[in-house]
Amino acid sequence: MLDNFPFYLSLIVAIVLLIMLANKIKVAYPVLLVVAGLLISFIPEVPTIHIDPELIFFIFLPPLLYEAAWGISWKELWRWRRIITSFAFVVVFLTAISVAFVANHFIPGFSLVLGFLLGGIVSPPDAVSAGAILKFVKVPKRMSSILEGESLLNDASSLIIFRFALIAVATGQFVWYEAALSFSWMLIGGVGIGLLVGWIFMKAHKYLPTDTNMDIVLTIVTPYIMYLAAEEVHSSGVLAVVSGGLLLSNKRHLFLSSTSRLQGVNFWESLCFVLNGLVFMLIGLDLPEITAGLEGVSTSSAIGYGVLITGVLIVGRILSAYGAVLVTLVARNFITVADTRSPGYKVPFILGWTGMRGVVSLAAALSIPLHLPDGTPFPQRNLILFITFVVILLTLLLQGLTLPYLIRKIQIPNMDESLSEEEAYHQIRKQLASHALAHLNTHYKEQLNHQPVLQQMAKKWEQNVTVRDGELMVEECKVIYIDILNQQRDFLHQKNNEEVTLNEEVIRKHLRFLDMEEEKLNFL
Template sequence: MLENFPFYLSLIIIIVLLIMLANKIKVAYPVLLVIAGLLISFIPGIPAMHIDPDLIFLIFLPPLLYEAAWGISWKELWRWRRIITSFAFVVVFLTAMSVAFVANHFIPGFSLVLGFLLGGIVSPPDAVSAGAILKFVKVPKRLSSILEGESLLNDASSLIIFRFALIAVATGQFVWYEAALSFSWMLIGGICIGLAIGWIFMKAHKHLPTDTNMDIILTIVTPYVMYISAEEVHSSGVLAVVSGGLLLSNKRHLFLTSVSRLHGVNVWESISFVLNGLVFMLIGLVLPEVTAGLEGVNLSSAIGYGVLITAVLIVGRIVSAYGAVFVTLIARNFITVADTRNPGYKVPLIIGWTGMRGVVSLAAALSIPLQLPDGSAFPQRNLILFITFIVILLTLLVQGLTLPYLIKKIPIPNLDETLSEEEVYHTISKQLAQHALTHLKTNYSKQLNNQPALQQMARKWEQNATITEDEFMAEECKFVYIDILNQQRQWLLQKNNDEQTLNEEIIRKHLRYLDMEEEKLSFL
């Protein structure tokens, strides 16, 4: 491990450079990272890369799920709960079943149980890939909310299918009522454990004398405690992290200070940046291990099987997307649905094309044991691993590269908002200023008359409450203001150098204030 440390360090530098390139050429960075990992794996002398599935499930998965749960809106998740749960559970099960029957029919030596095992591995789309691609194109909030919500839950459902199939292969039997009880416990137990641990950490943040650093450390520890606790009692660690993360995200303003929230966002963005970059690079680097274990089937046939399963996944997801719309249009006559309007053919097509697979699928495939309990080799393990790799590679390259083009060619109407996000933002800004002004004059009239600082604040809110759309800061004004802030920074730094006895911490406070002023421009 230590002798390869320079190699791992260079990987992180390469990841940063590739993500810079991806941002510049407007390509989703997972695509470039996987390709780069593939190319690096062919370089002579590169250390052999073996991915421990526990590394993915225990080290990478909990914080990535937790960060995603903090970023999603509970309101949007609840609004689109029916289509999200149908994609996260029903569609995942139907996808796994489709893969099982196709694999059993077309791949020699593949039993139906092995097909379900493969289906459980490749059925969940990857959240990070879709999120990275959607960053470069503008889609309605409803679409991004559905994709984000689905990605939070589909890992849990697919891993449940994977576990049951793994048990069936190992034991040679499948007892449906035992599986039903186990499924219920994994589902209910995971959610309850996540909520309980989330509640405990929320009380710890609120009542213990923590500072900003302690709060951030506790948020880093939280997802691991949730995941490990749930897995120890054989429930779903994924659902525990997701449910606990949603609880804490929805209540964050009740137990975290404003400083902890601001600093925590920066820390978590950096953590998820590194982890996401590493996992996609590792997907490409694992190619030698995948191909080395491929025995008993020639390479061209194995690639063909991978292409076949990929086609089943893509077609199945598109059909499911249109099926979900059809069911919703019928269900609206009997129950209340989030939206009764027909979305047309565009939205289901885009949802169907966002089925890129990622690291969870690879980690699940790698976690298949080498041997069965009786000591015999696990059937078709290497072929399952290779097919999984082909599925990940093809969905990332084919769908990942074409999705931005597809969205631009098939613009999706925003059925929820008649105003742009910028117009809504400025409207709320004026309403917020008016609310603050009214509260100040109603409850603090005496202090307002006696305190010049409060009078200055009142004038600022009065100006914000009456400002017109044309008076909001234009790009030219932002450019001038940033130049002034830079001049102020240079003046502060020069003053700090010239006056040797001046307390530098005072200068740093002023510099932090200027940084916050510049950050505020991104919200104007």
């Protein structure tokens, strides 16, 4: 491990540079990272990378799911709950069945159970890939909310299918009522344990004498405890992290200080940036190990099987997207749905095209045991692993590279808001100022007459209320203000260098204040 440390360090540097390049050329960074890992794996004397599935499931997955749960809107998740749960559970299940029948029919030696196992592995789309692509194009809020919500749940449903198929292959039997009970426990137990652990940590943050650093450390520990506690009792660790993360995210203002919230966001963004980069690079680097284990079938035939399964996944997801819209249009006659308007043919197609596969699929394939309980080799393990790799690579390249073009070409109509995001932001800003003024005049009228600081605050809020949209800070003013802030920084650095006895911490506090002033420009 220590011998290869310089190599791993250089990988992190390469990841940062590749993501810079991806942002520059407006390509989703998972695509570049997988391709780069693939190319690096062909370089002679490069260390062979062995991906331990437990490394993905127990080290990478909990924090990535937890951060995603903190970033999603519970209101949007609840609003689109029917289509999200249908994609995360029903569509994943139907996809697994489709893959099972196709694999059983076209791939020699593939039983229906093995096909179902493969279906459980490749059925969940990867959230990181879609999110990285949607950064470069504007899509309606409803679409991004549906994709985010689906990504939180589809990993759980696919891994549940994978577990049942794995048991069926190992034991040679499938008892439906035992599977139903086990499935129910995975769902209920996972959600319940996540909420319980989340509630315990929420009370710990609130009542223990923690500071910002302790709060951030506790947030690191939380998803791992949720995941391990659920897995220990054979329920879904993924659902535990998601449900607990949603609870803490929705209540964060009750138990975290403003400093902990601000610094926590910065920490988690940096952590997940590194983790996401590593996992996609590792997918490409793992190619030699995957191809080395391919025996009994030619590489060309294995690639053909991978292309076939990829086609099934793409077509199946697109059909499912149109099916979900059709069901919604019928269901609106009997129940209340989130939106009664038809989205047309464009939105379902784009939603269906966002089916890139990623690291969860590879980790699941790698976790297939080498041998069955009786000691015989696990049937078709190497071929399943290779097909999974081909599916990940093809969906990332084909869909990942074309999705931004399709979104721009199709021009999806926005049926979500009558106001733009910027207009809505400034409207609420005025309402906040009015609310603050009313509270100040009602509860602190006497202090307002005698305290100059309160009077200045009131004047600032009055300006926010009366300002017209045309009077908002324009880009030219922002440039000038940033230049002034930079001049102030230069003055502080010069003063710190010239006055030997001046406490540098005083200078640093002023520099932090200037940083916050510059950060505020993003909200003006």
